[in-house]
Amino acid sequence: MRKNKVDIITLGCSKNLVDSEQLLRQFKANGYTVAHDPEKINGEIVVVNTCGFIGDAQEESINMILELGEAKKKGKIGKLFVMGCLSQRFLKEMKTELPEVDRFYGKFNWNELITDLGKPYFQELANDRILTTPNHYAYLKIGEGCNRTCSYCSIPLITGKYQSRPMETLEEEVRMLVDQGVKEFQLIAQDLTYYGQDLYKRLALPELVERISDIPGVEWIRLHYGYPAKFPYDLLRVMRERDNVCKYMDIALQHISDHMLKVMRRNITSQETYELIARMREEVPGLHLRTTLMTGHPEETEADFEEMVEFIRRTRFERMGAFAYSHEVGTYSHKHYADNIPQEVKEERLDYIMRIQEKISAQISEEKIGKTFRTLVDREESDFYIGRTEYDSPEVDPEVLIAKDRELQPGEFYEVRITDAQPFELYGVV
Structure with missing residues (x-):
């Protein structure tokens, strides 16, 4: 000790x-x-x-x-x-x-x-911290809590109502982190898109992102954990117009069948979901969408699941994760539904959609071969430098393995041409 x-x-x-x-x-x-x-x-x-x-x-x-x-x-x-x-x-x-x-x-x-x-x-x-990430990127928490009432989710039980952090406080924190060498900011909250409703009586995420993007030294801003219902569409304009706002949106959709969206209390329909995705991709050319889906929520039928499978194939998400439903004490679904999908069925459905996504991810990665992307180097390993494009968030998304044919500096940006691809990683040269 x-x-x-x-x-x-x-x-x-x-x-x-x-x-x-x-x-x-x-x-x-x-x-x-x-x-x-x-x-x-x-x-x-x-x-x-x-x-x-x-x-x-x-x-x-x-x-x-x-x-x-x-x-x-x-x-x-x-x-x-x-x-x-x-x-x-x-x-x-x-x-x-x-x-x-x-x-x-x-x-x-x-x-x-x-x-x-x-x-x-x-x-x-109080707002100072010792970064546990590499010095060139940091997570910026813009709010705590959640006002949504999704059937399966325990987060509101833990965190309580949504509390936005004031814009001025966040700007001050960003400036402080930029002075320490941070270039990339991952904006996080249980629900980014609700930001400002409690504090300013309006959805203020677009304004916040603009204000942060105006701060000298902010090279990349990436957005995590949006909610699809009542999406703040002005955010798409900001993403399209600002070079330092990554063309990347992490938005958890969970399901697509109208039956399950109602059971899960998601406040959106299947048609509205498709329309949202179409508008996002139309207004922000090149946008990479990350989503999360759930298998095995109570009442999910084979038909519901097949509709999800068709949704994945049709939408071709650039990034997708999934998890099996967990029957959490205190949640709406725990109180109102039996956990009536066997665990092995939940896992089989989960494995099935992730195999589909792996093929989609492989095709999307292969389409990048021969193209050049601005890439941020995170670290050096024995055989490669490891970097990310604006479409890749740390820990969860593909990395770019860069040939060590010249010396590179972690924390710096380079133009990298993609030479080969796997489903969840790219290979390139400066």
Whole structure:
């Protein structure tokens, strides 16, 4: 066990990651040595930032806590603290079931962890953080919470109502990060497209994106987690007109059949979904769409699933993920529907649509062979430099493997010609 060292382990999404980065900054300001997701966990203080979204994520969080509890018993680590979505949602149960944890915090009161240790919380550093990403990109959380009522989703139970962060605060944070060398910003929230409705009584995401894109040094802005109903269409104009706004939109559609969209309480129809996609692609030539679909929600019939399959083939998403339904306690579907789709059927449907998507992704990647793309180099590996185009978000999208025929600098942009392609990665030369 290393004295005066803090290890923070982040599970779940990039929104949790931002919280961990802010906590790291507070610990460092108090004189601690800090490490994030270290290979060797041996801190005097260890913090697990948990995810509580679906069953698999919850299990991962619990297993990590149990593993660290054993390390604590053996004297390999000191105090063990837990924060984040899972403890926000199941605080009472976790206190009873996990006595090896010294103290639990939720998603919004983790700053108390600092003061409970007898250390000051530096309010002037509230928006400052230690980046866990490469220095040239960062996640920018523009809001917390969600006002949607999707049947399957536990996020509103955890985070509460939507709370937009003021534009001026976000601009200040972006300028600060640009001064630290950040060039690329991934805008994130549970729902980007609702931004501003609570604070300004209007959908203000287009204005926010414009204001951030005006800041000198901002090279790329990428948008994650939009909602299809009542989409703020002026955002498409901004995306089309601004060179530093990536032609990329992450918008979770979940399903396409009218039956399932109603059951899932998505507030949109199949026809409206098709019209939305058509308008997005028409107004933003070259747009790459990322979506997420779900298999096995209660009441999903074979006909519903076949309609989803046809939707995937017809729409040809540039990027697509999917997951099997998880019957989450407290959600609308848990209260009103039986979990009536066998797990093996959920998984079979999931595997089937992902095989279809793999073929589509391969074809879309092959179409890029011979073309040249502005590419940001993330890192150097033994055989290649690894980069991304504006159509590729970190961690979730294809990477560009760049030949090492000349020296490149991570964090810099290069014009890269694509020479070969796989379904989920490209090969190129500068």
